[in-house]
Amino acid sequence: MKNTTQGRNRPRKMALALAVSAALAGVALPSGPALADETSCSPYTPLIKGQEDLVYVWTLGVKGVGDGSDKLVTVDVNPHSKTYGKIIHKLSLGGRGEVHHVGLSDDRRYLWGGALDSNKIYIFDIGTNPAKPKLTKTITNFVQKTGFVGPHSFIAMPGRMLITPLSNNKDHGGETGIAVYNNKGDYVAHHPMPKEGGGDGYGYDAGINPQKNVFLTSSFTGWNNYMMDLGKLVKDGEAMKRFGNTSVMWDMKTMKPLKVFQTPGAPLEVRWSWKPGDNWAVTTTALTSKIWVYKQDAKGEWQVKDVATIGDPVKIPLPVDISITNDGRGMWINTFMDGTTRYWDMSDPMQPKEVFTKKIGSQVNMVSQSYDGKRVYFTSSLLGNWDKKGKDDEQFLKMYHWDGKDLKLAFEIDFYKEKLGRAHHMKFQARDLSTLKPLESAQSPPALIARKP
């Protein structure tokens, strides 16, 4: 398969291209210590290597539960704290907009959160007082500026935020693009997902690899489907035809698509292995239950291969979030329908093996592990209308200790009992950000918040 696209370019892309180019010239990822996300952050975001102090949980409001509004919930997760495992702050946004993912800025002092229905993008100050996030700006011009709907992922770039939406304002289908805003929250540029070279125009997540000057995007589905009840969706033959089947490798400087890959069945989260010397990315397809690995061949051309099957695809386990270890040797995969997390040995990424499974709840979506991989956090909500109904609609944050053999529950918070709503995306934060030194030069790796475990 070879679906090389003819990328597009526009004059207005030049500003971003120059910014990225400048960043690439002066900034490089470290080639020494393993630089993980923890484990889904942009490589431009300083990391917390030791014990995280706080977890922010982007929470969907539910009609009839508490104030019914979306909110950012802050949980104290430092075991030495008196409020360990407790909610210490709630910031209600008023209304329900299908909040979904959050992303950290390039200095880790701001948290951007998107809403897939209202299309609002919220910017929170999490630097001034990390324990009490403050809403500093609400972007309401996303659709007006881009024509896209459903801002999903937020990936920090130098001075910029790369935003991947899911849909569009013409038909609420899956054709969409990528958008770039600056750190002030001002629009910079947008680009359509490719429809040439085998592209379907759909989008979802993005993972960037500055060392290779590339980023990889995946594809999901449009508003029509992600807002629909999952049971209704499965029975709607037309709707089920409208899922993304492609992923795209982009040139990060020029923002041009380099190559379209056929990865049928809704490829979702994108992660790069940051292990020194590694040169591969991974995703999973939600509907076809496959693990896909992207790697350069001997000629330097990017190729993709489905390397494993997750669970029993006939039963549609619906693999959702993944979390890769900082050395690229292991990966958590959650399967939503059976509420199970699965640990895969990725030592040989082309032949991964499932080595551990555990049922987390009646449903499970997001998984985030600490930098050292010893603490693994799970939340329950996938999408407001894809979550299960009735007794199976458990909404929680659960934290487990992982010793390499077993997960042991440390604490859990029932988000319904607390009158909060649906627990979705998580990001970690430290209370003391004074050591943050983002965007250092190649000679000096980006500073990490190096703290004692």
Add this chain to the structure above:
Amino acid sequence: MKRLPCAFLMLWGLALPACERPGAPGNAPLGLAPPLGLPPVPLPPENPLTQARVELGRTLFMDRRLSHNNTLSCAMCHVPEQGFTSNELGTAIGLEGQSIRRNSPTVYNVAYVEQLFHDGREFSLENQVWGPLLAGNEMANPSIGYVIEKIKVLPEYTGRFESAFGGRGPDVLTVGQALAAYQRTLVSGNSRFDRWHYGKEQNALTAEEQAGFRLFAGKAGCSACHSIGGKFALFSDNGFHNTGIGYAKSMGQPGRHRVQLAPGVFAEVEDKALESFEPPQPDVGRYEVTLDPADTWAYRTPGLRNVALTSPYMHDGSFATLEAVVEFYDRGGIDNPQKSPHLRPLGLSAEEKAALVSFLKSLTGDNVPRLAAEARTAQPAETPPEKDPASTYRRNP
């Protein structure tokens, strides 16, 4: 149901209401000659078609801010490039993804529909527009007044109602009239069938399509409900019939569904596996309007013009292709006590079924690209009001 007294667009001597300002730009009666195959557009005398009303209605139709949370316009379910329906959904979804039981009907030629919605519960376009605007699972506005107040605070509409309606601002009447005026212009005819049948262009249809027409009007009996007249064809009797689709959905036992996971990749999913999700919503069709048991699971006969563009089919969007529809009718529908007597097994051969489908595909009007492009000329802003209209409302002194 009696039709509203009709004025006809071609009767330009029609007196305008006293409040009209005929001299105002865009307020002259709009010429809209019916295309070959269609009759003049029925017009209520109290809402004459003018350019100003049509353009205003088009903007309203395309404006996502007319839903409570600013995400859904009329055009998000009646997508101009998708036959003014949604090709991507069997049944629609509304505000915050709430389920809607039925397929979005096309609004092509909606001017000719006597009783609107699949169950015929509304009788004029002017009134019909308020149904989706206020339905809690569609655009979900809290009240009529809320919609009107919102329109008043959106800058794009400043002065436009007053200009189009003789000084009258947005209100329950003019909002309906503007939207109705635009929808009445979505007339689409002069198809290849029309040129062959009414225009007497002998080569406008292929031999197979002509054979399909003969089956349509003859052996297959389609025209018993999808009517064809001597001078024009609406392809609908504006009546309501039970084909068994609704019956089967309501009375059927749990089963399995063949689900596409990716192109060429399918799985069988049992209903039992979906018990954790929303159960199917009950739908007994026109009975919900008339409360007459004879109307149970009956739905309005849709017109067939542009039918090649308006998939999926039936009131619940359960058939993806015209081939599947023809197969269904060839089987005689689904038996049930209220099934239409028009439906019976047809015994069509494969060639005959193919001919019928070919004929149906000849019903596409000649102005489809233009109507879709015109819809996109309205580009209302996406920016919602800074403050909720309910917070800013003040009674006029």
